[in-house]
Amino acid sequence: MADITTCTDADDLADRAADWLVDAIAATPGRAAICLSGGSTPKRLYQRLARDPWRARLPWPRLHWFFGDERVVPADDPRSNQHMAREALLDQAPVPPDQVHAVPVAGLDPEAAAAAYQAALEHYYGGPALDPQRPLFDVMLLGIGPDGHTASLFPGSPALRETRRWAVAGPPGLEPFVPRVTLTFPALAASRATAFLVSGADKRAILPRVLAGEDLPAARAATVPGVRWFADKAALGEA
Numbered sequence: 689m690a691d692i693t694t695c696t697d698a699d700d701l702a703d704r705a706a707d708w709l710v711d712a713i714a715a716t717p718g719r720a721a722i723c724l725s726g727g728s729t730p731k732r733l734y735q736r737l738a739r740d741p742w743r744a745r746l747p748w749p750r751l752h753w754f755f756g757d758e759r760v761v762p763a764d765d766p767r768s769n770q771h772m773a774r775e776a777l778l779d780q781a782p783v784p785p786d787q788v789h790a791v792p793v794a795g796l797d798p799e800a801a802a803a804a805y806q807a808a809l810e811h812y813y814g815g816p817a818l819d820p821q822r823p824l825f826d827v828m829l830l831g832i833g834p835d836g837h838t839a840s841l842f843p844g845s846p847a848l849r850e851t852r853r854w855a856v857a858g859p860p861g862l863e864p865f866v867p868r869v870t871l872t873f874p875a876l877a878a879s880r881a882t883a884f885l886v887s888g889a890d891k892r893a894i895l896p897r898v899l900a901g902e903d904l905p906a907a908r909a910a911t912v913p914g915v916r917w918f919a920d921k922a923a924l925g926e927a
């Protein structure tokens with residue numbers, strides 16, 4: 689049975705997810721790796737983390753920031769996931785610049801960017817082999833698209849079959865129609881805590897299918913133990 693927190697609206701969802709994230713970090717000693725999702729849904733959460741009471745509760749010097757996926761566009765392009773996260777959170781809080789591990793898309797084609805991101809992840813982790821007892825990430829944030837994608841793992845994409853690499857290039861999939869770099873299932877599964885954020889009536893049709901475990905990327909990513917769902921009433925069809 690999915691662990692779903694029903695939120696009244698997008699603001700309530702952001703408040704509750706922020707509390708959850710702060711508590712998840714507090715339970716992690718030493719440096720902590722947070723993997724951010726992109727798109728529009730997490731923006732309110734990121735804005736909250738940059739301000740009190742959440743800002744005062746976060747141990748900024750020990751936090752490292754990663755991305756579950758990226759659109760291959762310039763870093764200042766509004767379609768960039770990094771751009772949104774920087775505007776809402778990373779440039780608004782005491783984040784050490786060398787602790788932001790963005791997907792290095794500048795001047796690289798998607799395959800080269802994915803390989804460079806893989807190298808950065810391995811450097812942070814300390815090797816190329818994932819140990820189930822020592823997850824890569826401490827907190828993983830994920831969203832779902834109206835087609836059931838998560839990160840940039842789109843239905844039918846060859847990236848769904850990747851079992852070895854942690855980051856790969858992927859097709860545009862949905863809007864915005866630009867090439868992507870995405871974490872793969874092995875990397876998404878390598879987290880101590882995972883939360884899906886689902887908001888808005890445009891998720892109403894796909895959410896029950898994902899929760900029912902249909903063969904969709906988001907449903908597969910949700911098979912890891914202890915996943916938390918934060919969904920608002922619009923997405924749950926209760927509004």
Ligand SMILES: O=C1O[C@H](COP(=O)(O)O)[C@@H](O)[C@H](O)[C@H]1O
Binds near residue numbers: 833834
């Ligand atoms: O393209 C993407 O879509 C999903 C869902 O985004 P949202 O705008 O519906 O919240 C997102 O999780 C992913 O990171 C992003 O690149």
